[in-house]
Amino acid sequence: MDGIVFTTDVRKELHEELKPYGEENVFVLTDKNTCKYCLPLLELQMMLPGHVIVLDPGESYKSLESVAKIWTVLSEKGAKRSSVLVNVGGGLVTDIGGFAASCFKRGIRCINVPTTLLAQVDASVGGKTGINFNGLKNEIGTFSVPRQVIIDARFLKTLPRRQILSGFAEMLKHGLLSGKEHFSKILALGTGIITGENFLGLLEESVAVKARIVEEDPTEKGVRKALNFGHTIGHALESVAIKEKMEVYHGDAVAMGMIAELWLSVMKKGFDRALYERVRAFILNLYPVDFPVVSLEQLYELMLHDKKNEKSGVNFTLLEGPGYFTIDNYCSRSEILTALKTLPFFD
Amino acid sequence: MDGIVFTTDVRKELHEELKPYGEENVFVLTDKNTCKYCLPLLELQMMLPGHVIVLDPGESYKSLESVAKIWTVLSEKGAKRSSVLVNVGGGLVTDIGGFAASCFKRGIRCINVPTTLLAQVDASVGGKTGINFNGLKNEIGTFSVPRQVIIDARFLKTLPRRQILSGFAEMLKHGLLSGKEHFSKILALGTGIITGENFLGLLEESVAVKARIVEEDPTEKGVRKALNFGHTIGHALESVAIKEKMEVYHGDAVAMGMIAELWLSVMKKGFDRALYERVRAFILNLYPVDFPVVSLEQLYELMLHDKKNEKSGVNFTLLEGPGYFTIDNYCSRSEILTALKTLPFFD
Numbered sequence: 092m093d094g095i096v097f098t099t100d101v102r103k104e105l106h107e108e109l110k111p112y113g114e115e116n117v118f119v120l121t122d123k124n125t126c127k128y129c130l131p132l133l134e135l136q137m138m139l140p141g142h143v144i145v146l147d148p149g150e151s152y153k154s155l156e157s158v159a160k161i162w163t164v165l166s167e168k169g170a171k172r173s174s175v176l177v178n179v180g181g182g183l184v185t186d187i188g189g190f191a192a193s194c195f196k197r198g199i200r201c202i203n204v205p206t207t208l209l210a211q212v213d214a215s216v217g218g219k220t221g222i223n224f225n226g227l228k229n230e231i232g233t234f235s236v237p238r239q240v241i242i243d244a245r246f247l248k249t250l251p252r253r254q255i256l257s258g259f260a261e262m263l264k265h266g267l268l269s270g271k272e273h274f275s276k277i278l279a280l281g282t283g284i285i286t287g288e289n290f291l292g293l294l295e296e297s298v299a300v301k302a303r304i305v306e307e308d309p310t311e312k313g314v315r316k317a318l319n320f321g322h323t324i325g326h327a328l329e330s331v332a333i334k335e336k337m338e339v340y341h342g343d344a345v346a347m348g349m350i351a352e353l354w355l356s357v358m359k360k361g362f363d364r365a366l367y368e369r370v371r372a373f374i375l376n377l378y379p380v381d382f383p384v385v386s387l388e389q390l391y392e393l394m395l396h397d398k399k400n401e402k403s404g405v406n407f408t409l410l411e412g413p414g415y416f417t418i419d420n421y422c423s424r425s426e427i428l429t430a431l432k433t434l435p436f437f438d
Numbered sequence: 439m440d441g442i443v444f445t446t447d448v449r450k451e452l453h454e455e456l457k458p459y460g461e462e463n464v465f466v467l468t469d470k471n472t473c474k475y476c477l478p479l480l481e482l483q484m485m486l487p488g489h490v491i492v493l494d495p496g497e498s499y500k501s502l503e504s505v506a507k508i509w510t511v512l513s514e515k516g517a518k519r520s521s522v523l524v525n526v527g528g529g530l531v532t533d534i535g536g537f538a539a540s541c542f543k544r545g546i547r548c549i550n551v552p553t554t555l556l557a558q559v560d561a562s563v564g565g566k567t568g569i570n571f572n573g574l575k576n577e578i579g580t581f582s583v584p585r586q587v588i589i590d591a592r593f594l595k596t597l598p599r600r601q602i603l604s605g606f607a608e609m610l611k612h613g614l615l616s617g618k619e620h621f622s623k624i625l626a627l628g629t630g631i632i633t634g635e636n637f638l639g640l641l642e643e644s645v646a647v648k649a650r651i652v653e654e655d656p657t658e659k660g661v662r663k664a665l666n667f668g669h670t671i672g673h674a675l676e677s678v679a680i681k682e683k684m685e686v687y688h689g690d691a692v693a694m695g696m697i698a699e700l701w702l703s704v705m706k707k708g709f710d711r712a713l714y715e716r717v718r719a720f721i722l723n724l725y726p727v728d729f730p731v732v733s734l735e736q737l738y739e740l741m742l743h744d745k746k747n748e749k750s751g752v753n754f755t756l757l758e759g760p761g762y763f764t765i766d767n768y769c770s771r772s773e774i775l776t777a778l779k780t781l782p783f784f785d
Contacts, residue, residue: 162578166574195577197579220544230509230513
């Protein structure tokens with residue numbers, strides 16, 4: 092895992108990494124919440140005035156306007172190609188900051204300091220950046236690998252439970268993609284999740300699952316699509332939630348997406364039905380099921396828009412079993428509607 | 439020169455290239471002038487309604503707003519990752535279109551059909567994309583190589599002379615970078631330039647000079663900076679012109695930049711003074727010298743902002759002689775002011 096550091100002293104790692112840059116070349120992007128709870132841990136007193144850019148929190152700020160704001164600061168404060176943007180925050184911050192950095196003067200370096208479980212295990216690793224546009228998630232973005240990702244699990248201790256769950260959905264996904272052994276350890280975690288004594292080891296294993304897949308296929312032409320498991324339906328649910336201004340977390344949507352896409356796997360790939368039932372119960376026990384009321388047809392329409400589709404129809408990653416995935420499965424409208432009906436809010 | 443085609447039948451080449459895409463996947467970006475004069479040559483009758491995006495012409499439209507307009511059309515018309523954007527026009531269109539394509543759904547393919555000499559010889563080749571931002575040229579952009587560049591010199595015949603001159607400045611630059619033999623042929627062209635019987639061969643040679651340098655260093659970490667010859671001062675002049683809303687062409691600014699940067703080369707690298715005088719006279723004979731009145735200090739400030747500078751100071755490519763260039767020369771403020779005084783409008 093080149094460029095990914097696990098540490099219990101993020102301050103030391105970050106200061107070490109920033110040493111070669113002059114203070115005039117260091118910029119920090121964060122959001123209001125992170126600024127309050129996490130930034131003090133970094134002890135960035137040496138930052139020049141105006142070099143800390145603070146976004147408002149929330150998915151609606153994952154916008155072109157936020158990116159323009161970042162570009163304006165970088166430009167006005169004289170950032171150079173040799174400058175660095177340190178993204179401190181959740182996936183929203185690392186996604187926006189990564190995108191802004193990848194286009195500023197045709198690309199400056201960035202360092203990610205993910206402070207949520209979701210960002211640690213997913214968003215900050217793998218080089219996908221993006222913003223929402225025209226009501227669609229990550230419609231605009233780039234592939235751009237951060238120079239360094241610094242992961243310190245101490246940030247997790249102050250996170251609300253729903254935030255932990257949001258990241259944990261990706262760990263579940265990595266578990267399903269990697270094989271029975273790792274997946275069993277994940278299912279064995281108590282409902283406290285990060286209080287489990289195996290948690291730190293599992294976090295590192297989980298990031299390694301993603302890093303391995305991304306390394307094989309950085310720009311998602313093939314095997315990387317596996318990481319999309321649960322996300323085709325998950326993203327559609329999330330898009331609806333954005334439109335309805337409901338507070339649905341990424342992981343909530345992905346967890347539901349995984350239930351439905353596992354059911355497609357049962358129907359089309361012979362995924363073990365008993366294990367499906369176990370995973371479904373596990374997810375429904377952990378995750379809120381308070382989703383926007385929306386018609387199956389509307390969800391299907393949104394899926395047709397998913398950027399993973401290369402031809403008409405909707406493209407899924409499906410599983411034959413834990414660790415055995417197949418990409419580029421196009422499912423029919425009726426198969427998809429059947430799968431959606433496994434979700435409790437379509438009962 | 440992979441991916442660059444010289445043809446006298448652009449229609450045929452383009453239709454061939456577009457065959458594998460369904461019509462729903464083909465989008466064209468152009469501007470109002472190109473739409474009128476050049477698009478008919480392409481016979482794109484099969485385009486779906488709304489799939490031709492027409493920008494207003496002019497540097498002030500090389501903006502984030504134009505990019506947002508393109509993204510909105512692509513998104514609303516359901517463009518997919520497997521869609522293609524065909525950029526038909528000058529450098530403005532290929533720069534904006536290239537940028538828009540490189541970020542839409544994290545990157546879709548584009549094909550460039552450059553219709554001006556400047557775009558044929560420079561902008562559409564080499565994978566630099568960009569828009570102006572915060573009053574600075576190409577402040578935002580990406581490195582992203584088009585899938586195909588189709589060059590048909592027939593487009594040049596309808597171009598106004600100033601447009602020809604604008605592209606020709608880059609050919610002069612390629613001449614200086616490539617060596618005495620090619621450069622002599624360029625200096626030997628009559629003032630009609632494209633009417634010279636060697637012109638087509640020289641155009642292809644000129645593109646090859648750039649393609650060779652870019653291939654060695656696609657993201658401008660080293661040797662590609664050579665292509666910046668004339669542009670450090672040229673860009674500063676152009677930025678002033680944008681602010682003053684004066685109609686200065688890119689090539690006009692670069693031609694002046696080359697005079698001043700050749701003088702730096704004489705002072706610091708022993709470039710032959712007689713040849714310098716010859717090039718200066720050649721340029722002043724061809725190019726308009728109607729530049730905005732601006733203080734030397736203002737220009738110097740703008741250069742300090744140039745994205746090519748990696749440390750403080752201003753970074754130049756300088757020449758020991760035709761074909762012998764050195765990159766990363768930091769010149770002092772007083773050297774730069776002296777060089778600027780070689781320009782007629784600072785007399």
